[in-house]
Amino acid sequence: DQQVKQNSPSLSVQEGRISILNCDYTNSMFDYFLWYKKYPAEGPTFLISISSIKDKNEDGRFTVFLNKSAKHLSLHIVPSQPGDSAVYFCAASAWDSNYQLIWGAGTKLIIKP
Amino acid sequence: DTEVTQTPKHLVMGMTNKKSLKCEQHMGHRAMYWYKQKAKKPPELMFVYSYEKLSINESVPSRFSPECPNSSLLNLHLHALQPEDSALYLCASSQEAGGTDTQYFGPGTRLTVL
Numbered sequence: 001d002q003q004v005k006q007n008s009p010s011l012s013v014q015e016g017r018i019s020i021l022n023c024d025y026t027n028s029m030f031d032y033f034l035w036y037k038k039y040p041a042e043g044p045t046f047l048i049s050i051s052s053i054k055d056k057n058e059d060g061r062f063t064v065f066l067n068k069s070a071k072h073l074s075l076h077i078v079p080s081q082p083g084d085s086a087v088y089f090c091a092a093s094a095w096d097s098n099y100q101l102i103w104g105a106g107t108k109l110i111i112k113p
Numbered sequence: 114d115t116e117v118t119q120t121p122k123h124l125v126m127g128m129t130n131k132k133s134l135k136c137e138q139h140m141g142h143r144a145m146y147w148y149k150q151k152a153k154k155p156p157e158l159m160f161v162y163s164y165e166k167l168s169i170n171e172s173v174p175s176r177f178s179p180e181c182p183n184s185s186l187l188n189l190h191l192h193a194l195q196p197e198d199s200a201l202y203l204c205a206s207s208q209e210a211g212g213t214d215t216q217y218f219g220p221g222t223r224l225t226v227l
Contacts, residue, residue: 032213043117043203043218044156051213089155093213100169101216103155 003027004092006104014112019077021107023090026071030092034101035064035075038087047088048075077109085111116140117219119204125225128194134222136187136204142217144210145187147179148203150221156203162187163210194226 005024013019023033031052036044050057050064050073057064063076077084090104117138126132136145144163148156161169162181176198178190187204201221207214 034215036218041201041221041223043119043201043205043221046215046217049215091155095211095213100158101156106153106155 002105003030004090004102004104006088006090006107008107009105010108010110012110012112013080015082016079019075019080019084019109019111021075021077021088021090021109023073023075023104024071025073025092025102027092027094027102028071029094029096030102031095032093033064033066033073034091034093035062036089036091037084038089038106044089080109080111082111082113085109117204117206117217119202119219119222121222122220123223123225125227126191126194127227128196130194131190131192133191134189134202134204134224136189136219137185138206138217138219139185140206140217141184142206142208143184144207144214145181146205146207146216147177147187147189148205148218150201150203156218160189161210168210191224194224196226199224199226 034049035047038044048062066073087106089106091101120135147159150156159173160179165181176193180188203221204219205216207216
């Protein structure tokens, strides 16, 4: 049972426009959510996180929105830049998650010039 | 500074070899992790060390043997691996081993087992 789902395997966006990556989850006990960016053959790079007590967190070009009632979060990147082309993973954890991050399958973002 | 370093970057080994992967962090983090990642898949947790003690072993075969010599170092000893063990091995660390502490990842070791 996939507790964290990223239903779009890939997304193509024009440079300068907004990229919106989506993530859905099923476990209502999740209280912390993270986005990681990954280039091929490299480790994931932490981007931004949000606690379940918030509905928005912003860091520069990156904003994460959390809709707890819909069990949905999204990552907005504005404006999109060529260096943003990568695979983006959504991950979630609960205070009693036994230290585990529960990962989505990832979305490959392609920024077109 | 959120740097986790891993050596070597690439490793090729035969099924009868013994090798070790090394990970280091100087952020004062008390939790360290080993993950395995196959192409186009998310990372899979293998081991968690909390305060230098092994706290989680996700049913990993005994041919993988972790070691935490001190709070900054984490090793993964490899012996008698199989070709299907070829993957990117990632080390991560976090302030504490808990649900809301961000895990920071190293660049990984690309392992190929022949």
